[in-house]
Structure formats: C-alpha cells, structure tokens
Amino acid sequence: MNILILGGDGYLGWPTALHLADAGHEVAVADNFLRRYMVLELGASSLTPVQSLPERVRSWKEVSNKDISCFIGDLTDASFVEGLFRSFEPDTIVHYGEQPSAPYSMIDRKHAVATQRNNVEGTLNVLFCMRDLAPDAHLVKLGTMGEYGTPDIDIEEGFIEINHKGRSDVLPFPKLPGSMYHLSKVHDSHNIHFSCRIWGLRATDLNQGVVYGIRTEECDRDERLCTRFDYDEVFGTVLNRFCVQAVLGHPLSVYGSGRQTRGFLNIVDTIQCVRLALENPADTGQFRVFNQFTEQFSVSDLAVIVARVGTDLGLNVEVDAVADPRIEAQDHYYNAAHTKLLDLGLNPNLLSDGVVAHLIETVQRYKDRILPEVIAPRTKWDPR
Ligand code: NAD
Numbered sequence: 001m002n003i004l005i006l007g008g009d010g011y012l013g014w015p016t017a018l019h020l021a022d023a024g025h026e027v028a029v030a031d032n033f034l035r036r037y038m039v040l041e042l043g044a045s046s047l048t049p050v051q052s053l054p055e056r057v058r059s060w061k062e063v064s065n066k067d068i069s070c071f072i073g074d075l076t077d078a079s080f081v082e083g084l085f086r087s088f089e090p091d092t093i094v095h096y097g098e099q100p101s102a103p104y105s106m107i108d109r110k111h112a113v114a115t116q117r118n119n120v121e122g123t124l125n126v127l128f129c130m131r132d133l134a135p136d137a138h139l140v141k142l143g144t145m146g147e148y149g150t151p152d153i154d155i156e157e158g159f160i161e162i163n164h165k166g167r168s169d170v171l172p173f174p175k176l177p178g179s180m181y182h183l184s185k186v187h188d189s190h191n192i193h194f195s196c197r198i199w200g201l202r203a204t205d206l207n208q209g210v211v212y213g214i215r216t217e218e219c220d221r222d223e224r225l226c227t228r229f230d231y232d233e234v235f236g237t238v239l240n241r242f243c244v245q246a247v248l249g250h251p252l253s254v255y256g257s258g259r260q261t262r263g264f265l266n267i268v269d270t271i272q273c274v275r276l277a278l279e280n281p282a283d284t285g286q287f288r289v290f291n292q293f294t295e296q297f298s299v300s301d302l303a304v305i306v307a308r309v310g311t312d313l314g315l316n317v318e319v320d321a322v323a324d325p326r327i328e329a330q331d332h333y334y335n336a337a338h339t340k341l342l343d344l345g346l347n348p349n350l351l352s353d354g355v356v357a358h359l360i361e362t363v364q365r366y367k368d369r370i371l372p373e374v375i376a377p378r379t380k381w382d383p384r
C-alpha cells in the first residue's frame with residue numbers, strides 16, 4: 001500500500017513510519033516540524049537526542065536499505081496538501097499531524113486558537129483532498145479517549161443506542177472533553193463523520209489513551225532512529241514525567257487526588273493498532289471508532305509502580321501531592337469499552353515492572369540532558 005503518514009516526524013509518527021516501511025509498504029511522511037518549534041518555544045527539549053528528519057531517513061536507509069519519502073509542509077496550507085495527494089497518491093492516510101498537548105492548548109487564548117486552527121483546518125484540508133483526489137483511500141485518524149471525558153456511565157466505542165420517548169437510534173457517544181486540545185479532536189471527529197456520511201469517504205477514528213514508552217523493534221536498531229521523549233510540564237505525559245522525577249530525586253508530581261483514571265497503552269501497541277486498522281479498512285461511507293488503549297490506571301497507581309521499580313533500582317523515590325493545575329474530575333467512574341481492536345487481533349503489551357525499569361534506565365542514560373527547570377507545572381486551566 002501507499003501509506004501517507006501525516007505528522008511522521010513526531011513521537012508516534014516516526015516509529016510508525018519505520019514499522020510500516022519495514023513491513024514492505026511504500027511510506028511517505030509529511031511534517032512541518034511544529035512539534036519541534038513548540039518545544040523550543042517552551043525552552044524544553046527531548047530527553048533522547050532526536051536527529052533531523054532528513055538525517056533520520058538517511059539513517060533508516062543505511063540500516064534497512066528501505067526508502068521513506070519526505071514532504072515538508074503545513075497541513076493547514078491547502079495547496080501543500082493537494083500537492084502531497086497528487087504526487088504520492090495514497091491508499092491509506094495515517095493522520096497524526098496535530099498539536100497533541102492539552103496544557104499547550106490551555107496556556108492562553110493565542111495557544112487555544114492556534115491549536116484549534118491547526119488541528120481542525122489541517123484535517124479539513126485532508127478531507128477535501130480525499131473527496132477530490134482519493135475518494136477510495138482510507139483515513140486512519142488519531143483521536144483521543146479524552147474526547148469522552150469522564151461521564152458517570154460506561155463509555156462505548158464511538159456510538160451508543162439511545163431509547164428516547166419510545167423511539168431508539170444509534171448515535172455518536174456524548175462528548176465531554178477536558179481541554180481546548182481535546183475539543184479540537186471532537187471537532188475533527190464530527191467533520192470526519194460528516195465527510196463519510198455525505199461524500200462516502202471511509203475512516204477509522206482511533207480514540208487513543210495516553211501512550212508511554214519509546215522502545216520499538218525498528219527504533220531499537222540504531223540510536224539515530226530513536227523517537228522523542230518529553231518530560232516538560234506541557235508536552236511530557238505522566239509516566240515519562242514520573243520516571244524523570246524518580247531519576248532526579250524530585251518527588252513524583254501527583255496532581256490533585258491522584259484518583260484521575262485514564263486508559264494507557266505502550267507505543268508498541270499504538271503501532272500494532274494502527275497497522276490492524278489500516279490492514280482491515282473501513283467500508284465505503286463507514287465512520288468507525290475504536291477505543292485504543294489496553295489498560296487503565298489512576299495517576300496514583302502509576303506513582304506507586306514508578307516508586308516501587310525506582311526503589312528496586314536503588315533510587316530514592318518520594319511521591320508528592322501537588323495542587324491540580326487542571327480542572328478535571330478528581331473522583332469519577334471510569335469504564336470504557338475497548339474490544340474492537342482486540343477482536344481484530346491486538347495482542348496487548350501491558351505495563352510491567354520491566355517496561356518501567358527500561359524507561360527509568362533510558363532516563364538515567366540521558367540524565368545529563370535533563371532540564372530540571374521545565375518540569376514544575378505552571379500552566380493552569382483557570383489562571384484567574
Ligand atoms: P507529536 O507532536 O510528536 O506528533 C505530531 C506531529 O505532527 C509533529 O511532528 C508535528 O510537527 C506534526 N504536525 C502538527 N501540526 C502539523 C501541521 N499543521 N502540518 C504538518 N505537520 C504537523 O505528537 P504525538 O504524541 O506523536 O501524537 C500524534 C497524534 O496522536 C496526535 O494527533 C495526538 O493528538 C494523538 N494522540 C497522542 C497520544 C499520546 O499519548 N502521545 C495519545 C492519544 C492521541
């Protein structure tokens with residue numbers, strides 16, 4: 001297949017590109033390096049040393065003797081997206097190319113507007129190009145479990161049967177997103193669903209949980225192929241941050257009650273799920289939603305695991321309750337269905353002590369690159 005990976009220079013996009021190229025697909029990546037710029041804007045940096053995209057592609061060619069094509073440009077530029085579709089003629093579009101951070105979208109009005117414009121406009125440009133230039137292509141779009149929020153009922157996979165005043169219908173599951181970023185993903189989902197209904201496009205929306213880890217078979221082949229690892233207060237996700245804090249001897253920053261519960265998955269399973277979705281495409285006109293996570297943890301559960309594994313590795317790990325900079329439910333019900341990818345054959349790689357130990361050892365290896373000043377939470381959901 002010709003697989004176009006939008007956001008292919010990112011944390012998840014790059015390892016996905018390597019995996020799919022290795023599996024024998026024709027792979028092209030498109031990116032405008034927005035993530036690299038945003039991290040620079042914050043004075044932060046990836047813990048792992050990340051090569052430039054051209055260097056990465058050259059290193060991959062050396063290691064595997066396989067090519068990955070590169071298109072550098074902005075998805076919000078319609079003429080760039082059109083050129084991409086005309087020259088590469090994708091069968092499948094894997095769309096990771098968005099601003100992915102909830103805190104970044106909550107810094108101020110400017111960052112909220114930038115996030116929603118970037119994410120919604122980019123996806124709209126892709127949908128119109130699919131309509132006009134690739135109507136049979138399959139869109140595999142990265143959405144997020146955070147689109148649903150934390151309702152007091154079980155979360156279904158995209159749709160729910162509602163009985164109302166004697167009539168019933170299967171309708172999109174209600175959304176209660178928790179940040180301007182998560183809202184942008186809800187807007188995308190609506191736009192994609194509409195395009196499938198009106199133009200007969202086919203799409204799979206992968207509502208993904210929080211991803212952890214950097215170890216994949218292809219990235220492990222050469223240090224120059226590694227993916228990024230962020231730990232700052234804006235782009236660092238919770239498990240990465242706890243591992244860095246454990247290595248530095250800083251208390252693990254559990255926000256609020258620590259009882260906030262989310263779905264999680266290993267980066268290896270992100271790649272596995274994307275591959276399953278694209279190898280088993282949606283039908284013409286179908287908008288599918290898969291909930292993409294393998295297990296759920298509360299923030300405190302994760303702190304306990306990191307403290308246990310860190311202590312076994314000889315670190316002195318403490319846990320701290322920090323005032324929650326976000327506005328999010330502290331005590332809530334959480335039970336989200338996630339069987340559709342398992343039905344397609346997903347074989348989960350669960351969070352073991354070994355995985356956490358490897359993460360901590362990776363942080364120890366690059367300890368000299370840590371910038372301690374970017375760790376403390378500063379971005380508040382309501383700064384008044
Ligand atoms: P990332 O920032 O590392 O990757 C996104 C890539 O897209 C970056 O390389 C960025 O430069 C590029 N990009 C963004 N806007 C672009 C534009 N307008 N034009 C061209 N390129 C653009 O983020 P990630 O963590 O790899 O996340 C990838 C996707 O998966 C995002 O859509 C995110 O919302 C979703 N997701 C991520 C996680 C997670 O835990 N990492 C969980 C759920 C969903």
Ligand code: USQ
Binds near residue numbers: 145209253
């Ligand atoms: N948290 C802490 N301490 C920290 C950092 C975070 O307690 O130092 C808490 C947060 O308050 C939150 C939970 O950990 O309750 C998860 O936060 P996170 O920063 O790890 O992840 P989140 O903001 O939810 O966003 C990440 C990705 C995003 C993706 C989302 C999936 O950055 O791209 O969409 O996970 S989900 O959470 O399912 O919406």
